[in-house]
Amino acid sequence: MSSEVKDERTVEDSPPPREGGDRAQYGVCVFLALLGTAVIVDALGIPHITSGTDPVGPRAVPLMLGGLLVLLAALYAVDVARGGRGEPEGGEDVDLTSGSDWRTVLLLIAVFVANALLIERLGWVISGALLFWGTAFALGNRHYFRNLLIAVTLSLTTFYAFAIGLGVNLPAGVLQGIL
Amino acid sequence: MTDNLNNLMQGFADVMAPLNLLLALVGVVIGTAVGVLPGIGPAMTVALLLPVTYGMEPVQAFIMFAGIFYGGMYGGSTTSILLNTPGESSSVVTAIEGNKMAKAGRAAQALATAAIGSFVAGTIGTLLLVLITPFVVDFAVSLGAPDYFALMLLAFIAVTSVLGSSRVRGFISLLLGLTIGLVGIDSVSGQQRLTLGIPQLADGIDVVVVAVGIFAVGEALWVAAHLRRKPAEVIPVGRPWMGRKDWKRSWKPWLRGTAFGFPFGALPAGGAEIPTFLSYATEKRLTKHPEEFGKGAIEGVAGPEAANNASAAGTLVPMLAIGLPTNATAAVMLAAFQSYGIQPGPLLFEREASLVWVLIASLFVGNLLLLLLNLPLAPAWAKLLQIPRPYLYAGILFFASMGAYAVNAQPLDLFLLLTLGLLGFAMRRFGLPVLPLIVGVILGPRAELQGRRSLQLSGGELSGLVGGPVSYSVYAVIVLVLLWPLVHRFVVSPLRARNAAA
Numbered sequence: 001m002s003s004e005v006k007d008e009r010t011v012e013d014s015p016p017p018r019e020g021g022d023r024a025q026y027g028v029c030v031f032l033a034l035l036g037t038a039v040i041v042d043a044l045g046i047p048h049i050t051s052g053t054d055p056v057g058p059r060a061v062p063l064m065l066g067g068l069l070v071l072l073a074a075l076y077a078v079d080v081a082r083g084g085r086g087e088p089e090g091g092e093d094v095d096l097t098s099g100s101d102w103r104t105v106l107l108l109i110a111v112f113v114a115n116a117l118l119i120e121r122l123g124w125v126i127s128g129a130l131l132f133w134g135t136a137f138a139l140g141n142r143h144y145f146r147n148l149l150i151a152v153t154l155s156l157t158t159f160y161a162f163a164i165g166l167g168v169n170l171p172a173g174v175l176q177g178i179l
Numbered sequence: 180m181t182d183n184l185n186n187l188m189q190g191f192a193d194v195m196a197p198l199n200l201l202l203a204l205v206g207v208v209i210g211t212a213v214g215v216l217p218g219i220g221p222a223m224t225v226a227l228l229l230p231v232t233y234g235m236e237p238v239q240a241f242i243m244f245a246g247i248f249y250g251g252m253y254g255g256s257t258t259s260i261l262l263n264t265p266g267e268s269s270s271v272v273t274a275i276e277g278n279k280m281a282k283a284g285r286a287a288q289a290l291a292t293a294a295i296g297s298f299v300a301g302t303i304g305t306l307l308l309v310l311i312t313p314f315v316v317d318f319a320v321s322l323g324a325p326d327y328f329a330l331m332l333l334a335f336i337a338v339t340s341v342l343g344s345s346r347v348r349g350f351i352s353l354l355l356g357l358t359i360g361l362v363g364i365d366s367v368s369g370q371q372r373l374t375l376g377i378p379q380l381a382d383g384i385d386v387v388v389v390a391v392g393i394f395a396v397g398e399a400l401w402v403a404a405h406l407r408r409k410p411a412e413v414i415p416v417g418r419p420w421m422g423r424k425d426w427k428r429s430w431k432p433w434l435r436g437t438a439f440g441f442p443f444g445a446l447p448a449g450g451a452e453i454p455t456f457l458s459y460a461t462e463k464r465l466t467k468h469p470e471e472f473g474k475g476a477i478e479g480v481a482g483p484e485a486a487n488n489a490s491a492a493g494t495l496v497p498m499l500a501i502g503l504p505t506n507a508t509a510a511v512m513l514a515a516f517q518s519y520g521i522q523p524g525p526l527l528f529e530r531e532a533s534l535v536w537v538l539i540a541s542l543f544v545g546n547l548l549l550l551l552l553n554l555p556l557a558p559a560w561a562k563l564l565q566i567p568r569p570y571l572y573a574g575i576l577f578f579a580s581m582g583a584y585a586v587n588a589q590p591l592d593l594f595l596l597l598t599l600g601l602l603g604f605a606m607r608r609f610g611l612p613v614l615p616l617i618v619g620v621i622l623g624p625r626a627e628l629q630g631r632r633s634l635q636l637s638g639g640e641l642s643g644l645v646g647g648p649v650s651y652s653v654y655a656v657i658v659l660v661l662l663w664p665l666v667h668r669f670v671v672s673p674l675r676a677r678n679a680a681a
């Protein structure tokens with residue numbers, strides 16, 4: 001029954017099928033094949049230790065998984081060649097009729113990486129506020145000052161509520177001793 | 180039986196302590212508030228709110244969790260009624276009639292039948308959970324390693340083959356999850372696998388980081404690439420209420436929906452998609468108002484919504500008794516248990532009896548609180564739907580980063596979170612289902628352990644994997660599920676064609 005059931009929610013949102021199918025899916029095949037190979041190579045580097053209590057050893061499962069990944073990459077390629085395509089996921093805020101907005105995605109990634117790099121040095125209050133402000137900016141909100149106010153309030157509240165109130169691990173960073 | 184009753188009563192007594200009751204209330208409120216937000220389904224609600232409970236004692240954490248669980252479920256249905264285009268597959272059916280009702284000016288009745296139906300189904304479902312789980316535990320205690328291995332294989336096959344539209348894509352997602360689960364030190368031999376020489380990876384990738392990365396960061400990136408510039412239209416709503424006629428048309432669908440939902444949730448091949456569809460089809464056939472279907476029939480909201488909630492209660496049976504998650508929310512709940520060092524399964528009821536019964540008691544209490552809260556608060560929830568999208572997704576990334584960092588207090592987790600978010604993005608782009616990956620990450624290491632344990636008993640002979648009638652029957656089911664398309668093509672379809680001809 002699985003192959004006939006179509007996911008209703010994506011049907012009306014999906015773009016019209018492009019000519020020649022969805023070629024980008026071959027990229028996924030290549031990724032899976034590479035991943036499978038990497039898993040096999042990694043497994044071959046593990047010493048083959050077996051014992052009475054563990055006749056299988058640590059290598060068997062990764063070798064099997066790697067092999068299956070390569071096999072699935074091939075099966076997927078066959079499916080794509082026969083015109084198979086996965087429906088992109090719809091949602092409340094998703095508009096699939098226009099193309100992907102890569103600029104926004106890259107900006108978001110940059111903001112996210114900045115937070116990861118700065119969180120220990122500057123502390124959660126500053127880096128978290130930057131994360132919120134930057135994300136809102138990337139998604140097109142231009143109320144710079146208002147957003148800064150919201151961002152700082154949010155990061156201060158979470159820091160006091162979670163780090164100081166509930167004992168969750170959040171770094172104070174440069175504001176150590178001030179907060 | 181009386182033992183369990185006593186335990187349950189003790190559980191109620193614990194929940195009724197003022198502080199715990201407050202936590203249950205807070206759980207229900209934030210669960211609903213976060214669940215209502217567009218783009219956030221119940222699984223993501225639970226994953227995002229998990230860190231909130233890190234500093235608490237397990238009992239308190241689980242009281243709050245029960246509230247978040249049902250709150251997140253209920254929030255999702257509000258979104259699908261008032262906004263159409265639901266965020267998660269279990270609410271798809273509710274949206275069909277619910278949104279039509281809302282557009283026809285009957286939003287108050289649609290929300291009311293969803294809220295009361297959820298309460299009825301949730302209460303019956305939790306009651307069934309109390310009655311059935313002890314039997315499943317008795318059964319599970321007798322299972323050996325080969326049986327567990329077979330059951331986990333069945334769960335893998337079920338989430339990839341029964342749900343979703345493409346088996347190849349389901350299996351790809353599962354394999355990705357199993358590969359992520361492989362990272363870390365092998366628990367049997369102590370060897371490092373796929374750690375790339377990074378010491379922080381020796382403990383493996385935390386399931387919370389995986390869930391938050393795939394659900395929250397993946398969703399935020401995906402929406403960012405396709406943000407609808409014109410916000411979707413929210414239908415304004417007053418306080419939900421139902422007239423006598425609506426009650427008369429709703430109560431049977433509630434009960435029928437519950438009857439569909441619970442068993443499907445409890446099966447390893449469960450999930451809410453199939454029972455909600457079945458419930459919708461049944462109500463459409465049985466209704467006295469067939470002309471209203473497709474234009475906003477209340478039965479079409481009452482039945483599926485009850486099925487959805489009953490199936491959520493049903494998923495807790497295999498999750499608690501065997502340690503098998505059958506939907507994404509249960510998978511994240513399982514991760515929550517593990518983060519407290521508690522392993523769900525038959526022994527859970529012996530070792531952590533008080534904790535389990537507190538959890539079950541808080542499910543009852545949370546359900547009631549939800550009903551009391553949601554009828555008056557519905558207009559406020561509807562306002563939440565209008566939150567500017569940049570703030571919504573900025574908030575999601577903010578809390579996702581905070582939660583992922585808080586797990587181990589290491590920035591590396593934030594880079595892992597981003598990598599997994601990009602994976603989640605790609606999976607949404609290529610239509611790969613997310614559930615098999617999460618199930619693979621959680622069950623993969625345990626399946627390997629049980630498999631190796633089975634082979635240990637047989638000295639490495641593959642025959643060790645088949646141990647007794649349970650594993651035989653499970654393998655038979657697996658073969659049937661795998662061969663189902665062939666069976667369908669060569670047996671069912673010809674038979675049907677012959678019957679039609681005759």
